Amino acid sequence: MSSSRTLTEAVPPVPNLPESRNTPGAARLARLWERNQTLIPTLAALVLLFGMLIYAEVAYGRVFHAGTMSSLLISFAPTIILAVGMTIVIVSGGIDLSVGAVVAFTSVAGVMLMNIGINGWVSMALMILFGALFGAIAGVMIQYFNVQPFIATLAMMFLARGLASMLSTTPVQAADDSPIHLLATDWKIIDGPKVNDLTITPGLIIAVLVVLGGMFFLHRSRSGRTVYAIGGNESSAGLMGLPVARTRVGIYIISGALAGLAAIVYTAEVGGKAQNVTGIGWELDAIAAVVIGGTLLTGGYGYILGSVVGVFVLAALRLIITKDGTINPEYLTIITGAVLLVFVLLQRVLTRRRAS
């Protein structure tokens, strides 16, 4: 009697796990549901994106237009590059608030290097290197000194912004023969009638390559899996023998280097002009894109392509506001904040359900 009682008492804590494991169909269904659940925010972003684009097309016209689309893509190329880096950082459970300021510092420093006669390509390589250096400092502070990521990168943000202002508080301009201008050449792919050309720039191609590289890194490579493991549970990642320290510092180096790359693309796009006030609020754009694209701020889940969708949502938002004209541009940050809040709340609801 007493033995059977202990048996029934011993069983209940375990049953859920073996039961679902015994029925593979149910387990597969549960896993499918689990996977799709993490896709819900991304799908919501896609629905929102197409809804916005269709609304804009109906209301203002000329949206699904090669000309509109290509100019939108080209102007958001730097944001796409930043969003890829931010996705990797956020999947690891961190945050990088310094990217906007690093863009400002690297662009001012790069243009000044070009102007003192250093080869343009070398200067551009140095811009990426400077960005990586900021990331490296932040990464070391976070990994080895237990500084919270947002404090470490906030400090980097102020350091980069301050150093950029020390270099120059007035705009600096790259010479006309500088190779950086080559990155903004228009390549006509489809010669539409007059305004309807499909054009791309080398800058846009760089952004596409960064997206592909980011997808390979995060979703296909071993280091990418380590990034997810760190974001999921740092201590178990360490116990599994994954190189947590090296990967974490690497993540911030990547983010900083991509900020340097975004600075190159942006500086080329604006005609070689660099300023110490460039990039204010870009970190928020990148974070917003990542969050809207379905990456969990707590880390462990997320897709590079989702963040690209997130950038497009922001782009469509701006398109509608500029096309509309009756919406004050002052409302732009409030609307961006509201959209971001909605997606953070959506994440919260989904993670709470998963936790319970």
Next chain:
Amino acid sequence: MNRVKTALRTPWFWAIVGIALLLLINSIKNPAYLAVSVNPTTGMLTGNVLDILRVSAPIIMIALGMTFVIATGGIDLSVGSMMAVGGAVAMETLSNLEGSSPVGAMLTAIGLALALAIVLGAINGFLVSVVGLQPFITTLIMMLAARGIARVITGGQNTNATNEPFRLLANGQILGIPTSFVLAIAIVVLIALAMRRTALGLMIESIGINPHASRLAGIRPKPILLGVYVLSAALAAVGGLFSVSEVMTVSVGGTGNLMELDAILAVVIGGTSLAGGKFSIVGSTVGALLIATLNKTVLFLGIPAAATPAFKALVIIVLVLLQSERVRSWFVSRAKSPRLPSPPPTPSAEQGTSVTKEVVA
């Protein structure tokens, strides 16, 4: 002897040393730096020290609010934007009420600015305490939105207004000391009494140490968390009022811009750990004074004002590194073991748990 030892251990003792050093540097550059003279036209005292006190008033306000938020283990990145909101509401109200009685207009402006800030702070607090969002993302969104709200209030313009009593908020003097500084210190004393004479401060600290345990101990964390964010927003709005009354104009992009780090920096200088769980009001106030002195020194040495963030960043990097366990254990056990254990053993349990909590939260 013991007293000297405790003084050396107090973090804000070093902040005072820092202020003294900065003032010394300035005095070396210009021996008359500390001199206070009487302005013949207005009959008021003028001097660099009084300037520092005046510009420190807004920083003291945001640092005070940030102290309690950080003590609960949170962060408020929206204080700079909240200053802009407070300033925008005040300037817009004053310019609309220019014909009516100046004192009435001033009181309306202050009341409206505080009311809006309290609403926005309550939104922050609600999202953090009830919905359970991370403080830094909640307040990051609010930082974005509040800056936009400030723009909407003034229609994107930098509004200016004339109102003599409001102007005296920052430019007036009480017994030769700038009014805004006197008011700021009065607010600090009032809030310090409220925190330390009641159990409120203790409750805030207990939430910062372990919200779960404090709930089991009978403390309800939600209303306290909500209150902390409301207080921070309201104090930031007061800071915004001080800051716009100095020039009687609000710059929707510039007022309070990048001041979040000033607040965080002041709190960290004052010895409040970013991990939460304890706070020092005196420390944050001294920290704010140090930042104001640093701002003025950088300007005085002829470095562009836009470059000050770099100096502040260096200060904060050094401070957070000194707070980290790795550096502490270097100091403690340098003689014992030359090699560091890779996962640092937790000398203080409180520090260890709060760090992991931050990672999880």
